[in-house]
Amino acid sequence: MPDQWLPPIKWAGDAVAILDQRVLPHREKFLYCSTPEQVINAIKTMAIRGAPAVGVAGALALALGARSIRTDDPKEFRQKFLKLCNKVKNARPTGANLGWAVEILYSIVVENPKAPISELQKLIVDRANGILEEDVAVNLRMGKWGREVVAKGARILTYCNAGALATADYGTAIGVIRAAFEEDPTLSVYSCETRPFLQGARLTVFELMRAGIPATLITDNAVGSLMSRGMIDLVVVGADRIAANGDTANKIGTYMVAVLAWTHGIPFYIAAPRSTIDQGLPDGSGIPIEQRDPGEVTSLNGKRIAPRGANALNPAFDVTPYKYISGIITEVGVLRKPFAKTIRKALQA
Numbered sequence: 148m149p150d151q152w153l154p155p156i157k158w159a160g161d162a163v164a165i166l167d168q169r170v171l172p173h174r175e176k177f178l179y180c181s182t183p184e185q186v187i188n189a190i191k192t193m194a195i196r197g198a199p200a201v202g203v204a205g206a207l208a209l210a211l212g213a214r215s216i217r218t219d220d221p222k223e224f225r226q227k228f229l230k231l232c233n234k235v236k237n238a239r240p241t242g243a244n245l246g247w248a249v250e251i252l253y254s255i256v257v258e259n260p261k262a263p264i265s266e267l268q269k270l271i272v273d274r275a276n277g278i279l280e281e282d283v284a285v286n287l288r289m290g291k292w293g294r295e296v297v298a299k300g301a302r303i304l305t306y307c308n309a310g311a312l313a314t315a316d317y318g319t320a321i322g323v324i325r326a327a328f329e330e331d332p333t334l335s336v337y338s339c340e341t342r343p344f345l346q347g348a349r350l351t352v353f354e355l356m357r358a359g360i361p362a363t364l365i366t367d368n369a370v371g372s373l374m375s376r377g378m379i380d381l382v383v384v385g386a387d388r389i390a391a392n393g394d395t396a397n398k399i400g401t402y403m404v405a406v407l408a409w410t411h412g413i414p415f416y417i418a419a420p421r422s423t424i425d426q427g428l429p430d431g432s433g434i435p436i437e438q439r440d441p442g443e444v445t446s447l448n449g450k451r452i453a454p455r456g457a458n459a460l461n462p463a464f465d466v467t468p469y470k471y472i473s474g475i476i477t478e479v480g481v482l483r484k485p486f487a488k489t490i491r492k493a494l495q496a
């Protein structure tokens with residue numbers, strides 16, 4: 148079933164094949180990475196993006212790295228692997244899934260102090276593959292839970308791209324929409340274009356069209372107008388990092404959408420796997436916000452639109468305070484307020 152989506156990352160023999168999202172929807176081109184550095188570069192340059200997909204890419208980068216460390220000395224292997232873990236973890240700062248995946252793989256080395264190198268390599272590669280496979284299973288479960296918040300015929304607004312391309316497959320927010328659509332083909336979606344990187348215009352609309360889900364592209368600044376005219380029934384978006392109290396970082400502009408939804412009494416849901424939750428952060432104030440090249444703001448599709456020398460600011464994410472969030476759809480159910488309590492319980496489930 149998920150095959151009709153676009154797995155953005157998979158093994159191709161000994162290489163990691165990454166669907167280059169920078170050239171979508173016009174070209175479907177794969178980058179074949181045979182070194183962890185190539186995967187790190189693909190993450191940094193947004194060839195692969197979306198917090199869960201970046202987590203999976205990090206895991207596969209470490210699998211490639213573990214296999215290629217050349218030494219007979221277990222101590223040296225551990226040191227080199229730790230160094231690589233740090234490099235991978237720092238590829239992008241905001242999404243929690245990357246650090247989560249790196250932690251899991253590094254703990255293999257810590258928890259098996261006596262294991263020979265060959266065994267560690269096998270454990271790391273197997274676990275990385277587990278992270279890839281589990282992500283799809285988790286999204287399918289999230290979709291089933293999420294269906295319950297989607298009323299018949301709902302006109303759903305989504306932001307950025309939280310689809311198959313942002314995960315190992317199927318998607319989080321779009322996974323929920325897809326699951327709901329299977330039961331109710333009358334629902335429809337508004338996708339915000341999502342300046343400056345245009346994930347909504349390029350990727351979300353592309354995915355929804357492929358799935359046959361009615362989709363309408365709108366500019367980001369049309370959201371308030373549509374809501375005030377009663378054209379939106381529900382908002383479902385993904386997340387990059389969720390603090391212990393439910394404050395949620397997602398693509399820049401999400402906060403704006405959440406406040407507008409609150410103002411118009413429209414339910415606003417986050418769909419995210421538990422690997423996006425950062426229990427170490429009591430609230431959203433500590434979430435690191437990636438600052439990207441201002442050139443992404445001063446130009447569009449590589450063409451300069453602002454005067455030469457214009458100043459620009461390009462925070463890639465913002466934080467939506469939990470107050471504006473109606474619920475968090477996870478693979479273990481839809482979490483409601485008080486999130487501090489329901490999140491804690493969900494992490495123990």
Ligand code: MRU
Nearest residue numbers: 196197198307309313385386398
């Ligand atoms: O900068 P991006 O494209 O990686 O940002 C992606 C988002 O903000 C997504 O909404 C989020 O990662 C959730 S994807 C399931």
